[in-house]
Amino acid sequence: MAGLLMLVVGLTGGIGSGKTAVSDRFAQHGVPVIDTDLIARELVEPGQPALVDIVTEFGSNCLDDDGRLHRARLRERVFADPAGRRRLEAILHPRIRAVTRERVAALTAISYCLVVIPLLAETGMTALLDRVLVVDAPEAEQIRRVMARDRIDAVQARAILAAQARRDARLALADDILENDGDFMALDRQVAALHRRYSALATHQIKTDDPG
Template identity: 40%
Template sequence: MLRVGLTGGIGVGKSAVAQRLGHHGAVIIDADRLAREVVAAGTSGLAEVVEAFGAGVLTPEGDLDRPALGAKVFGDETARRRLEKIIHPRVRARTVEMTQSAPHDAIVVNDVPLLVEAGLPPTYHLVLVVETRRELRLERLHATRGMSADEALARIGAQADDARRRAVCDVVIANNGTVEQLHGQIDLLFRERLVPFEEHLRHGTSAPAGHELRIADPDPTWPGQAARLIARIRHALGADAEVEHIGSTAVPALPAKDVVDLMLAVRTLDEADALVPRLAAAGFPRREGEWADNARGMPGETWPKRLHGNADPGRPVNLHVRVTGSPGWRFALLMRDHLRAVPAAREEYAAAKARWAVEHSDRFAYGEAKEPWFDAEARAADDWAEETGWTPAK
């Protein structure tokens, strides 16, 4: 089962995105709808709301008077938090029930307006955010909800802004055009990413990387992408999991294959093997085969490790699982920090990458061509470590 979070600010057209995903067969769990259901007439949720805020939040028919309740909590942080303590646990419980009742091969989309504010992104395999230009949002809120510009701006300002959402979301859906244009984006996303993601997740396989070599220009979003992946891994394994962003995408201004390299440190390879089911469930299945690091002059020619990939075809990942203190663990951290700190070394590596890319079109041949450079880098990085007193991050 693939769990997808869907969010976006008020007036962006998030419901239209959810409807189109539902059209393709996704199971939609609408947090707003559940929030209404758990305080419907006759529920324990409504009784608790009345106890907290008084009978003035009821209509003559005994239903919740939402405008009256809104007037009590909007702009009052204490009141808002009190209401959330009543509603949110009930919504979470219903969400769990609905998720567990979905088919095992379902794509479950949780439509959660305050997903970012609630710190929920790491709990999903993928997070989508819908964005719309502010002027369009104001027009829609006036047309559909009768809000004045001031009212709409106040509601927009009370939520996370676009930059905050983008920082923790994987896919941005722009809803500034026609319905047909929006549907085109959703259809492509569903077909090319969500469906194969779910299939790889269910079968415990990584999305194929392919053999063709392509070196990308430095991408300033790589560290943010790595941070989202690390947050998911820590959600799956525990907040104290030692996960680092390594490799070329971790070095600013360095061209690289568009593959995010991460490293999980473990005490033993038996511990690494025990983590396989949890990593696979989080979307990082183990790659079959025997994997080892070049010891780079340390005792033993190679040092074994485990390697995991990503079930998401939209974000290639190598998750190296290495024993703390092993040659590969140390070299990954040292090389990253050395290249970050020494511009000349970084520029030399970038030039070498450009040369190897011309000489080799296959990424495996490219990888072999880098080995002599890595040997020289290991020696230079060791000298730098001794000069600066560098030690591996703990």
Template identity: 50%
Template sequence: MTSAPLRLPFSVGLTGGIGSGKSLVADMLAERGASLIDTDRIAHALTAPGGAAMPGIREQFGDDYVTPEGAMDRDRMRQRVFSDPDAKKQLEAILHPLIRVETERAAQRASGLYPIFVVPLLVESGKWADRVSRVLVVDCPESLQVERVMRRSGLTQEQVLAIMAAQATREQRLAVADDVIVNDRDPAALAPEVDRLHALYSSLARAASNQ
């Protein structure tokens, strides 16, 4: 993404490695009144049947990367971009401008107590950390990431490790964090920390809107 999303008085950028539980934490904050703007979900919509990215993907990569239903073949594309840096850049050139537009539209429609931009590659982008008021990182041991992703996706350990190797390291994410939630226990144990951060973000959002 090459330009900043809509400037807002207060916003949170939420990130974490694959399998960390960032979507769980995001949903918990949404239940408490935050507005979620999830770039991963936006990307999935853009590459679903009839999605705005599909004409460009079909033209760039051919029918082999499109399912019979008209969606991007995610498994095949994942294998391609991991083995071909140029293909990764080509896919990003198609997706990122569209994701940026949809992100800004979602921010304009947001009506919650404060907006949360859920950005899996927040650290890797090199820019998102400067676009939001606070960065929240959902963290857990890397061994637990591997276990969770293998259990939910059926990927092999080697495949999961390859995905993790393409992401920022745990240390790099923690280095940019203003807030950290450690998700290494039962999900129910997250509630007190989510409540604390929601109260903090709500207060900061109110103060920012009154300036």
């Protein structure tokens, strides 16, 4: 990321690929993790400008009885309406990018950080990153995980997958690919190896950029 000595690694992957399992393991190695999904949730808390803009654009029906964003209702609405999804993205994505930049810039005394961007291929946030790690999983495993997590059927799970960027589009962005087929021990080994690689790359980057 321009102007920063630390290495910024973007983590992405399709729904149900296991991004959280991977980012949690990096965190166990002491790596700071910035999750853009969590940032998005913060941005739509009551009183936040993004929520005001969403209500203006989509109406008060997208709120629950407590005045909070009714995520399922809004998701169902924009899922069936590509133009509506683009309007929602225009409200959220610039704000997410700005907050992500601020949080990366606020980190000090570290060699590298991980930024989780589930929709990296869709949002074009690669300019924030030095390197991209794609978590990949068999489609059948993705569908199984999404069905279990969201309590939906296979038809709904496949529809969600189909609405995201194609697998080959994500892989085309990858500097590194982590295969997550459900073998936790193999996942631990892959994350540990990547942590060593990123730490070494970050050390090299710092030495290269050091004017002394």
